[in-house]
Amino acid sequence: MSAQKIHIRGGTVVDPANGINGQRDIFISEGKITAVSNDVPKGFKADSVIDASGHIVCPGLVDMCARLREPGQESKATIASETTAAAAAGITSLCCPPDTDPVIDTPAVATLIQDKAKDSGKTFVYTLGALTQELEGERLSEMGSLKAAGCVGVSNAYSPFKNTLILRHALEYAASHDLVVHLHAEDKDLRKDGCVHEGQISTRLGLAGNPTAAETVAVSQILALIEQIGVKAHFCRLSTARAVQMIARAQYSGLQVTADVSAHQLHLTDMDVGYFNSDCHVSPPLRSLRDREGLRAGLSKGTISAICSDHQPHEADAKLAPFAATEPGISSLETLLPLSLRLVNEGLIELSPLIASLTHKPAQLLGIEAGTLSPGSLADVCIYDPEREWQLDNDTIRSQGHNTPMMHWQFTGQVTHTLLHGKVIFQLD
């Protein structure tokens, strides 16, 4: 923690949790926000001043799902490489799902990841614990111990449950420890070998399709269980318009369900697969234009409360094979903010609710103290230049994974400074 006193001057502060959207200065000391004001607090002598004029100053982004590949898949990426990339993308907190190798089903693995992240000194890393041992969907993990080791929720990641009864028990047991369950809603039998959305593209390319019903059947099953046993649940990375509608209805009738979406699902569709572009191989698959519009509507209406990166870095070889034989996932930390800002430029959503879906809303879902600029809170800050144009390129991407269909895209809006607990962890050259 830095004892430095920092004055962020002349920026437009967007802090949705406190209803602030206007020109303010920010004063930081002891790693915390001292004041958000146009006047210098009495006795405040800044050690350094950051000129943010013309820039947006918002809470550091909170990414609900980013895979760092460590432990177990260091050839793809490491905690050090990915937290450095995250810091440059304005992300100050991220949450790592439990499907590492070994999986996060013991406190030791959770602690290892958190400690390594602290050592690298960049983005702060939270972990989700495994809902079942080895993610095998059969025996419950020691959720009490995982919580004590700092896990902020539990999940079975992409792994299916052996049967519905085990899912029920897992939901009930997690609820008794006040742990939110993050569910990847997908019926494994309906998905089968599906690697693209079932529709025109799967038909044309002769690739096994993943039908809309693989998601909606799972969502309806989970909703029925939640209604019966009265627990909370969080749906991760929705991909279909229909599932958004089902969740909106469930929320309306009072169920405690929340949902997030990955930024790329709000922009890409199955058409982007083109002729077997393996960088568009992602799970859940990119779906139809209608689904994308449904996801966007879900975000603007608040059914979907958070946008995450769903970052999945790979080594080049993982994508160098015929489409179905490649590994799914997009390296997407660095496109989280710029893709989200496009939604504002396209008129879908105002800046303040958009920033909320990247900061205090995901922080609330994870139950962590982050995502606001309230005086007294940890000084996690993202400063970006909303006018600055840049291009994502192989020599500028910071993640170890270069697997993104957005490579060479032009973006408007670039992070210039990222502060974690009052310390500058990234500054654009």
Add this chain to the structure above:
Amino acid sequence: MKQRHLQLDNNKRLRHFLTTEGLKRDLLVEILDTAESFTSVAHQQVKKVPLLRGKTVVNLFFEASTRTRTTFELAAKRLSADVLNINVPASATNKGETLLDTLRNLEAMHCDMFVVRHQNSGAAHFIAEHCAPHISVLNAGDGAHAHPTQAMIDMFTIRRHKQEFHNLSVAIVGDILHSRVARSQIHALSTLGVPDIRVIAPRTLIPAEANSLGVHVYHDLDAGLKDVDVIIMLRLQRERMSSALLPSEQEYFKLYGLTKEKLALAKPDVIVMHPGPINRGVEMDSSVADGKHSVILQQVSHGISIRMAVMSMTMQSQVAQRSEQAQ
């Protein structure tokens, strides 16, 4: 769209043959005309022309095949090429050697053409994208995506019997969902101007949004066969029963098998085709397979001419490109 032009060189000549989709009508007709010119070779005393002399063709088969591989081999030999047959069973690729590794090894042996069959859709595209520029790739079947030479054989056979395409009704019967042959046929038929393409199968064997391919979908064989000029029967794989797509071969034959009675619903001069090998008594009755409307054996003999045509055309593109570069 970089990949769309992957099959063509700068002068719009055929450089790789990966799919019938997206190729212009003129090019498909050129393939048929070139094949026509090669049919006489089989009847010569010396069944060879020197178009590919000194060239090496590699048959790279990741999936078992006898007929397709044999006709490609024969086609290459009639063009005077050296032929290398490499069968890579699926187990070998599990030993850690990636498809790209295999490719690099073969490139190092200075081959000129790869004929590729692979169980994954898009494998031929992948190889064409990543192989050295002096190599042409011919798709001999990739997953459920495409089998363009087989489709062109069928177009050749149809043209021989019907002359024109613009007034035809063509029915494709069977497992459309898993068929690379059907996909390639559909693209070729529509590019060549066939106004009425029908696919006939139970819903379990029809891919999602099949209408988007420009076909009419029928679930009833009688309705689908009415007044058609061409019937293409597809092979039914046994595993369709174990994955609950069909109840039994018996019921399939009863509902979708081609018998003399069903054949009578089509035009009197209908031709019956099948990419082979036939399951007699499952897809069709022996009396139909061996009957006067059947052109199944002609398809097989046309296979060599079509493959010679595609090989010579892609090799011409290579040679032309090289001399253009030299200038």
